[in-house]
Amino acid sequence: MIELFLVGIGTGNPAHVTIQAINQLKAADIIMIPRKGEHKSDLVDLRHQICDELLGEDAPPLIEFDLPVRDDNKSYLTAVDEWHDAIAETWQNCIQAARKTITTNITHIAMLIWGDPALYDSSLRIASRLTPAPIITIIPGITSVQALTAAHKITLNEIGKPFIITTGRQLTSNGFPKEVDTAIIMLDGKCAFQSLEQDLYHIWWGAYLGMKSEVIIDGQLSKVADRIIQTRQQERAKHGWIMDSYMLRREKTRKKLGKRTVLHKHEK
Amino acid sequence: MIELFLVGIGTGNPAHVTIQAINQLKAADIIMIPRKGEHKSDLVDLRHQICDELLGEDAPPLIEFDLPVRDDNKSYLTAVDEWHDAIAETWQNCIQAARKTITTNITHIAMLIWGDPALYDSSLRIASRLTPAPIITIIPGITSVQALTAAHKITLNEIGKPFIITTGRQLTSNGFPKEVDTAIIMLDGKCAFQSLEQDLYHIWWGAYLGMKSEVIIDGQLSKVADRIIQTRQQERAKHGWIMDSYMLRREKTRKKLGKRTVLHKHEK
Numbered sequence: 001m002i003e004l005f006l007v008g009i010g011t012g013n014p015a016h017v018t019i020q021a022i023n024q025l026k027a028a029d030i031i032m033i034p035r036k037g038e039h040k041s042d043l044v045d046l047r048h049q050i051c052d053e054l055l056g057e058d059a060p061p062l063i064e065f066d067l068p069v070r071d072d073n074k075s076y077l078t079a080v081d082e083w084h085d086a087i088a089e090t091w092q093n094c095i096q097a098a099r100k101t102i103t104t105n106i107t108h109i110a111m112l113i114w115g116d117p118a119l120y121d122s123s124l125r126i127a128s129r130l131t132p133a134p135i136i137t138i139i140p141g142i143t144s145v146q147a148l149t150a151a152h153k154i155t156l157n158e159i160g161k162p163f164i165i166t167t168g169r170q171l172t173s174n175g176f177p178k179e180v181d182t183a184i185i186m187l188d189g190k191c192a193f194q195s196l197e198q199d200l201y202h203i204w205w206g207a208y209l210g211m212k213s214e215v216i217i218d219g220q221l222s223k224v225a226d227r228i229i230q231t232r233q234q235e236r237a238k239h240g241w242i243m244d245s246y247m248l249r250r251e252k253t254r255k256k257l258g259k260r261t262v263l264h265k266h267e268k
Numbered sequence: 269m270i271e272l273f274l275v276g277i278g279t280g281n282p283a284h285v286t287i288q289a290i291n292q293l294k295a296a297d298i299i300m301i302p303r304k305g306e307h308k309s310d311l312v313d314l315r316h317q318i319c320d321e322l323l324g325e326d327a328p329p330l331i332e333f334d335l336p337v338r339d340d341n342k343s344y345l346t347a348v349d350e351w352h353d354a355i356a357e358t359w360q361n362c363i364q365a366a367r368k369t370i371t372t373n374i375t376h377i378a379m380l381i382w383g384d385p386a387l388y389d390s391s392l393r394i395a396s397r398l399t400p401a402p403i404i405t406i407i408p409g410i411t412s413v414q415a416l417t418a419a420h421k422i423t424l425n426e427i428g429k430p431f432i433i434t435t436g437r438q439l440t441s442n443g444f445p446k447e448v449d450t451a452i453i454m455l456d457g458k459c460a461f462q463s464l465e466q467d468l469y470h471i472w473w474g475a476y477l478g479m480k481s482e483v484i485i486d487g488q489l490s491k492v493a494d495r496i497i498q499t500r501q502q503e504r505a506k507h508g509w510i511m512d513s514y515m516l517r518r519e520k521t522r523k524k525l526g527k528r529t530v531l532h533k534h535e536k
Contacts, residue, residue, distance in 0.1 A: 118417035149386035166430030
């Protein structure tokens with residue numbers, strides 16, 4: 001029987017980690033870490049750094065495994081589904097291997113999850129493919145959404161108002177959501193905000209949120225869209241990879257808020 | 269000049285606190301804590317407990333202040349607006365008093381924020397009323413949304429899909445959002461889910477999330493709505509207060525997901 005700890009570790013700043021996460025990681029027999037290909041090796045390094053800095057001598061052995069590659073020639077949902085199958089198999093093999101090379105008594109397995117296991121993360125879906133079904137413990141972590149709002153010193157919601165969290169694909173396909181004035185966009189590799197009527201929105205954008213290399217830009221979308229696209233290209237070339245997200249809010253709503261809201265500090 | 273640290277502390281479990289939050293709190297000259305009336309005194313106690321347990325000898329002085337009462341006879345936005353004015357004045361007075369009684373050199377002031385300062389929290393709006401404008405630092409914290417999904421072992425989004433975060437008032441006024449299949453409801457003192465056609469939704473509900481007294485219920489809304497209402501009343505009577513939130517998802521969408529998703533474990 002396996003007990004699987006899915007531990008949210010925040011967005012790349014070791015100080016994002018919670019006391020609960022540290023305690024849960026220390027309680028594991030092994031920690032499984034994906035290799036993500038060379039271009040993202042600084043992310044793997046960061047996982048090692050988190051374990052070294054925060055777990056010290058109590059750190060369980062770290063076991064690296066190779067993530068399968070997703071076949072993006074298929075439809076999105078099929079590609080994701082098959083990819084999750086393949087990852088689940090990799091996890092099983094990794095656990096079997098660890099039982100042979102370390103000790104047969106491995107039952108408590110931790111995984112370090114970027115952000116929070118509940119937000120655009122597949123670990124729970126992959127875990128549900130394991131047989132027999134593992135006992136699962138979830139430890140929440142700081143998400144890039146929270147790192148974004150902290151960096152810009154803004155709130156997600158206007159007073160008593162709703163907001164949506166969605167993806168670049170959805171924004172391109174369906175336009176800006178009609179029922180809300182605020183949308184957070186994630187998983188957007190193609191600057192989907194270009195498809196919008198740019199005069200109507202304010203954007204708060206950020207990359208490498210929470211990390212030392214954090215970059216943020218905000219302003220009326222029509223004024224800063226080009227700068228964001230350019231910055232994104234430059235930063236991606238520099239690091240070899242990029243993770244970014246952004247918040248959009250309808251301009252007309254922002255003006256209604258009055259002079260005193262913090263949101264207005266960027267409008268000067 | 270004041271530097272204000274708005275520090276997210278999670279939802280009542282001291283272990284939700286991040287390393288970053290601990291470091292920021294230790295760097296403050298004072299920590300300001302609201303008294304919330306007797307019935308919520310365990311929340312004030314919990315703030316003290318967090319400081320005692322996690323800051324130890326490095327804990328700055330804790331200064332309590334009385335929160336003004338909101339005048340709910342006025343319209344919601346007016347009541348909130350005037351209330352924020354009154355709280356800002358209380359903060360100013362509290363800081364002045366601390367400068368007289370402790371030391372005149374108080375400039376770095378920390379506040380412990382339930383959840384995350386970006387999510388249905390007014391601290392940023394109140395801070396924007398201070399004169400002169402303070403320098404603000406935001407430290408993200410685990411929200412009750414994340415504690416809810418961790419407790420139920422669910423994800424917020426379906427694969428590549430959007431979700432909305434909204435309030436009980438909005439759900440009652442506008443019904444279930446049309447553009448999404450998943451909604452998280454916060455600030456709902458009146459079980460607004462009663463206004464929905466209950467056969468169509470699954471609910472994952474939780475109160476005192478992250479705390480020792482955590483209670484969770486989930487199931488098809490028509491089957492568990494009464495139990496949630498009853499449990500909510502009982503728990504509120506027992507503790508003298510309650511904080512709860514919940515996720516709703518359209519049932520038809522859940523069935524499309526196939527047998528393997530974790531979301532289905534409750535449907536047996």
